[in-house]
Amino acid sequence: MTVNGWQVSGYTHLRELGSGASGRVVLATHDATGTPTAIKYLVGDVGADASFRNAFRGEAELLATIDDPNVARLYEYVESAQGAAIVMELVNGVSLRQMLRANGPTDPESALYVLKGSLLGLHAAHSRGVVHRDYKPENVLVTAEGTSKLADFGIAMPVGREAGSSVTGTPRYMAPEQWTGQAATPASDIYAATAVFYECLTGRPPFEGQGIIVLRDQHASAPIPTDPAPPPVHDLLRSGMAKRPEERPQPAAAFLDILEATAVAAYGPEWEERGRRRLAERAALLALLFPFNDPAGGGTAVAETVLTESSGFGGPGAGTAGLGAPRGRRLGGAQKALVGGGLVALLVAGGFGLSYASLEGDPVESSKDTDAPVVTDTPSAPVDPTTADPTPPLPPTPTSVPTATPPAPTASVGDTPTTPGRTPTPSRTPTRSPSPSPSTSPPPPPDVSPPKIGRSAASPTVIEPGTCPYGARSSTISATAEDDRTPVEKLRVRFTYTLNGATNTVSMFPSRSGVFHGVLGNLPYPKVITRIPVRVEALDAAGNVGAGTVIYVTLNNYCTPG
Missing domain, CATH: 2.60.40.10 (Immunoglobulins)
Structure with a gap:
């Protein structure tokens, strides 16, 4: 399987997982280790845009260094004359967009927990000089354990030109300064994360104007619509979505401190665990929608590879030539990450396998309108609680160490010796167990009470x-x-x-x-x-x-x- 006649070397394609405006995602395995990965081939304006490549090339090296539990890692960025691609971490989860579409808005504690995970991930990226640029529900992944990860850093799509300025991002979540063509900053990411927080609470983005111009004006000057949200979080919404970037809490860690204080005051010290648990329950409701099952999953594979200067980053034929050179260009240290880092240690919790789910996929129907990749682990089919056997299997009987002179074994009635050279031990007549005394208690009345x-x-x-x-x-x-x-x-x-x-x-x-x-x-x-x-x-x-x-x-x- 190839994409536009080209595929990243060092990986074996298995099948396509989804496609959208910015790319086409393929499930692949890393040849050196057998580790499943997701490769997003950047197509259209993104893959062919020289300015994007120049901007993303250096940032890819920084992204590959981010090893944070709230960030889905980028393992490799690859360029060739045919296009560009990124190799991504597989994540056991579904997109926040799928969750909101399938189940509607979340409770406040779950929304706060998503925002907390996002702020932690953004802080890890911002501290390395990386801005997400396109934070939206499609790029937030909720795992089967209820935690969240950020995906698709730095791959914002241009949405048109207005007043001579290039506007890049997703209009529903773009900060006012992005609409004027200014570069996205950490403050822009905080604005977008707060807008998604509002959507978690209410089921709708804060502004829903018809058309780009109306949306731009709403983000620039319309009052922040706090009324549909619970009163305890109104100040969080006003702070995170302040019109002027300097009025928003910065850095992300500072906003996180405000969130923690607000959540504890409004919902008590146990708010975080309740929010995580409810998010896990919502993710479980979508488990059957995951398109890929790995029935052999459940272990941890670790491979060893010797990296030399001649091996480059990606195996045979990778090379380090410039853009347009025959062998392409690779950034990110994929083998080191795959062999020595997070992706090799794919712990499949609870017997889950590995899978990928489209970020913008329909939660009920198979999707092909992916705007950004999501990679997930797939739980096995749920057990019907009405038919499952509640009795666990008996543990194996331990083997005792024989003494020097073991006692002669006893056999039950009808035992036939089969070992040659041994004198059979006489059979013993078993003692009959005493018959139980007949019960004098009356039988219980029939069950006629409904649940x-x-x-x-x-x-x-x-x-x-x-x-x-x-x-x-x-x-x-x-x-x-x-x-x-x-x-x-x-x-x-x-x-x-x-x-x-x-x-x-x-x-x-x-x-x-x-x-x-x-x-x-x-x-x-x-x-x-x-x-x-x-x-x-x-x-x-x-x-x-x-x-x-x-x-x-x-x-x-x-x-x-x-």
């Missing part, structure tokens, strides 16, 4: 048809369930909803906190705005069915404009 359903909820309560590109297209239905005899993990929980005269059923699965979750989404366009009734039901081991109260999710008959 009890706790408060049901939907988040968000307003969604759009599944083919819409921007608004929330699915809602997470959650509820608690309990029964007087059947353990919670043995209950079969589902929700039903009625749309267009048909009743549909969706299974729900428990999270680690004991709350059952299911996803209502990917719905067709209705003729009119429709309120969908949703009811959670639970079935116990005796066949009794309990039902909760009806809640409603509104399905709009239009799409949020881009």
Whole structure:
């Protein structure tokens, strides 16, 4: 498999994972170590833009030095006459964009936890002189453990020219100074991170004007829309999205201190763990959408390679010639990183395999509209709690060390000696176990009590048809369930909803906190705005069915404009 007739040497392509405006992403393995990687071939204006290459070339060397748990590492930047490519770390997670599209806005603690991880990653980059330039939900990866990583540093796309200035970035999250053609700074990244924080809280970006000019004016002069967000974080929003860059908290570590104080005061000292846990639960809801499974995953492979001056950075044929030279140009020290650093030690937690998910991919359908790469680990298919065997396998019986004169073995009735040369030991008649005394207690009464359903909820309560590109297209239905005899993990929980005269059923699965979750989404366009009734039901081991109260999710008959 090649991209425009060219591929990075030293790697074997497996398959394409996604494509978008800035690049095309291919799953590949590093030939020297067998480590899975994601290679993003920069296409269109990015791959062919000499000014981009000149700016990114030196920065790639700095990016390769960032080894921070909140940053997805760049391992190698490669140039050739056919284009440019970056080799990236694989991350066990899904993009924040996918999460918001599938499940709507997050709770405040989860949004704060995402912002904290982003500020930590930005601080690591800013301290080395690297600015992200294009921070947006597509470039924030939430892992299966609930932590987050930043991806795609320095690969901002030009969005047009206005008033003679080049505007680069993603309009919904660009700081006011970027709209005038000024270079992005750490303050610009802080503005964008705060704008994404607002979207986590509300489900929508802070400004949604129609067209570039309207968006520019909103970012430059419109009041910061704090009202839809929880009051405790209003000051965070005003600080991070201040119109003038010098009025924003800087560096990112200073903003982090303000965030910590705000979060503890509003939500208590345990806010961080709760936020991380809920993000992990949201990521788990999207696990089946990961497109790549590695059933053999689960171990750690370490390879050894001798690097010499002649080997260059990337194996045979890499070379160090300038741009346009036959053998291309490589920056980033890929083999050192792959062999001695983070990517070799791919610990697959909880039996997860490796996978990649498109950053801008549709959370329900297979995506091909990737704007920036996301690489994830794929959990194996979830176990149905109603059918799983709860009894763990017995451990192997330890082998005892025989003494010098072992006692003669005893055999049960019917044992036949099979070892030649040994005198068979006579069989012993086993002593019959005494019969249990008949119980005089009356049998328990039949189970006729249905399970009890706790408060049901939907988040968000307003969604759009599944083919819409921007608004929330699915809602997470959650509820608690309990029964007087059947353990919670043995209950079969589902929700039903009625749309267009048909009743549909969706299974729900428990999270680690004991709350059952299911996803209502990917719905067709209705003729009119429709309120969908949703009811959670639970079935116990005796066949009794309990039902909760009806809640409603509104399905709009239009799409949020881009």
